[in-house]
Amino acid sequence: MTATKQRIEWLDIAKGIACLTVIIGHTISYDSPFRQLIFSFHMPLFFILSGYTFRIKPWRELLHSSVRRLVIPYLCIYFIYHITMSLVTSDRISLTWAYQNIMTFLFASGTTVLPFGFAAVGMPWFLVSLFFCKLIFNAILRFGESHSDSRISTGLISTILALSGYIVGGVLHFYLPFSLDISFVAVLFMWFGYNARTKELFFVDQSPRRFWFTFLVVISIWLVSARFSYLELAARRYDSVLLTLIAALSGTLMVCMLSSLVSKIKQSSFLGIFRVFLNFVGRNSMSIFCTHSMDYVIPWASLAAVRSLPFPNGITSCVRILYNTVFAKLILALK
Numbered sequence: 001m002t003a004t005k006q007r008i009e010w011l012d013i014a015k016g017i018a019c020l021t022v023i024i025g026h027t028i029s030y031d032s033p034f035r036q037l038i039f040s041f042h043m044p045l046f047f048i049l050s051g052y053t054f055r056i057k058p059w060r061e062l063l064h065s066s067v068r069r070l071v072i073p074y075l076c077i078y079f080i081y082h083i084t085m086s087l088v089t090s091d092r093i094s095l096t097w098a099y100q101n102i103m104t105f106l107f108a109s110g111t112t113v114l115p116f117g118f119a120a121v122g123m124p125w126f127l128v129s130l131f132f133c134k135l136i137f138n139a140i141l142r143f144g145e146s147h148s149d150s151r152i153s154t155g156l157i158s159t160i161l162a163l164s165g166y167i168v169g170g171v172l173h174f175y176l177p178f179s180l181d182i183s184f185v186a187v188l189f190m191w192f193g194y195n196a197r198t199k200e201l202f203f204v205d206q207s208p209r210r211f212w213f214t215f216l217v218v219i220s221i222w223l224v225s226a227r228f229s230y231l232e233l234a235a236r237r238y239d240s241v242l243l244t245l246i247a248a249l250s251g252t253l254m255v256c257m258l259s260s261l262v263s264k265i266k267q268s269s270f271l272g273i274f275r276v277f278l279n280f281v282g283r284n285s286m287s288i289f290c291t292h293s294m295d296y297v298i299p300w301a302s303l304a305a306v307r308s309l310p311f312p313n314g315i316t317s318c319v320r321i322l323y324n325t326v327f328a329k330l331i332l333a334l335k
Contacts, residue, residue, distance in 0.1 A: 006141065009195060010234055012258035016282030018045045023292055026123075027320050028313040040226035040244070041251025042232045043126070047186040048252045050130060051193025062134065070131040073290050077124045078105055083296045106177050110234025114173045115324055123293040125179050132183040136161070137190045155191055163186035168235035170328045182233050192249060215257050222250035280325075287328040295324065 005139035021042040022061035030034055057065075083101065090097055112118070140157050158203040165184025168174055175181060231245035238244050265275045281288060309315050 010256065010259040010263040011053070012282030013262050013275070013278045014045070014282065015049060015285045016278035016280070017255050017259065018042055018049065019281050019285040019288050020278075021045075021320050022289065023324060025316045026292070027317045029191060032313055034313070036211060036230060037226050038224075038248040039232050040045060040229065041222070041231075041255070042185075043151070044231070044248035045252045045255055046126070047133065047189035048193035048196070048249075050134070052197045054134070054141075054190060054194050055138065056138060056145070059138075063139055066131050066134055069286065070127045072125070074108070074124050074127040074131075077127075077290060077293050082124075108178050109175050110179070111236075113175050116175075123289070125182070126289070126304065127321075129179040129186060129315075132230070133186045133190060136183060136187050140187070140191075141194075149196060155195075156272045158191040162183075166224055166238055166241065170238045172238070175236070178318050179213050181236065185233070185238075189248065193324045208278030212255070215254070217252050218250050218257065222247055225250060261291045284328055284332060287331060288324050291327045291331070292320075292324050295320075 023036040025035060025042060033191040048135045082104070086097070086101055087093070095120045100118060103113070103116070104121050107113045107116075107118055108121050108125050108128040109118070110122065111120045113120070137158075140154050142151075143157070144154040147153045161184040165187075168176060169181035206305070225243045225247035228242040229247055230237055231239070231248060259278075262275050262278060265271050267275060
C-alpha cells in the first residue's frame with residue numbers, strides 16, 4: 001500500500017472513530033466518566049480533520065461544495081425533523097410559533113440560545129458551524145498568501161478569533177446567529193489541522209518502539225488534561241481553557257495514531273472487521289451524523305428497561321451505532 005493510500009485510509013478511520021464517539025457521547029448517561037473523556041476531543045477532532053484536508057479554493061467552488069454537503073443537509077433535517085416535532089408538540093400554530101422557529105433556524109444553536117431563550121436546533125448546529133468555519137478559514141488562508149510568514153499571521157488571526165468566540169459565547173453567554181461564536185473557536189482547530197498536514201504531524205512513520213512511546217505519552221497527556229477540564233462546544237463550555245485545548249489536541253493525535261495502527265491490520269484477519277467497519281463509517285460519516293441528528297433525542301440513558309440491563313451504556317451505544325449505520329447504508333443504497 002502506498003503512503004498516500006494509507007494516509008487516506010487512516011483519515012477515514014479517524015473520521016469513523018469521531019462519528020462513533022459522537023453517538024456514544026449522546027447515548028451514555030450524563031454522569032458517566034467516559035462522557036467527559038469523549039467530549040474533550042470528539043468535536044474538535046471533526047474540525048481538526050476538516051482542517052487537515054482543507055485546501056484554499058475559489059469562492060464559487062467552496063460555496064458550491066459546502067452548500068451541497070452542509071447547508072442542504074441542515075435544511076433537510078430542520079424542516080423534516082425539527083418542524084415536524086414542533087408541529088406535533090405545539091397546541092396551535094401562531095405568529096409566535098413561527099417567530100420562535102425562525103429564530104431557532106437562524107441561531108442554529110445546539111443548546112437553548114442565551115440570553116434570548118430560543119429553542120435549540122440540536123445536533124445540526126455542527127453543519128452550520130462547519131459551513132461558516134470553512135468560509136472564514138478560506139478567507140484567512142487567502143490573506144496569509146500575501147505574507148511571507150503566513151503560518152504565523154494565519155495562526156495569530158485564528159487565535160484572536162478563537163478568543164473572541166470564547167469570550168462572547170463562553171464568558172458573556174451571548175450566542176451569535178448561526179453559531180458563529182463556535183465557528184470562531186473552531187477556526188483555531190482547523191488551523192492546527194491544516195498545519196499538521198503541512199508538517200506531516202499526524203502521519204506517524206516511526207520505529208515501533210518510538211511509536212509506542214509517543215502513543216503512551218500522548219494518551220497520558222490526554223487523560224490528565226481531560227480529567228481537569230471540560231469542553232462542550234454546543235453548550236459553549238470551555239472549563240480551564242488551556243487544559244481544554246491540550247486535551248482536544250492530544251485526544252485528536254491519539255485517535256490519529258490509533259487510526260494509523262488500525263489501517264495496518266490485515267483485512268483477512270478477525271480484527272480486520274473493525275478496520276473495514278471504521279473505514280465505512282468514516283467514508284459515510286456525514287450520512288451517519290445526519291441520521292443520528294434525528295434520533296439523538298431518544299433518552300436511551302434514562303429508559304428504565306435499559307438501566308436494568310448489565311452494562312447499559314455499552315449495550316445501548318452498540319444498538320444505536322448499529323441501527324444508525326444500517327439506516328445510513330440503506331439511504332446510500334437508494335442513491
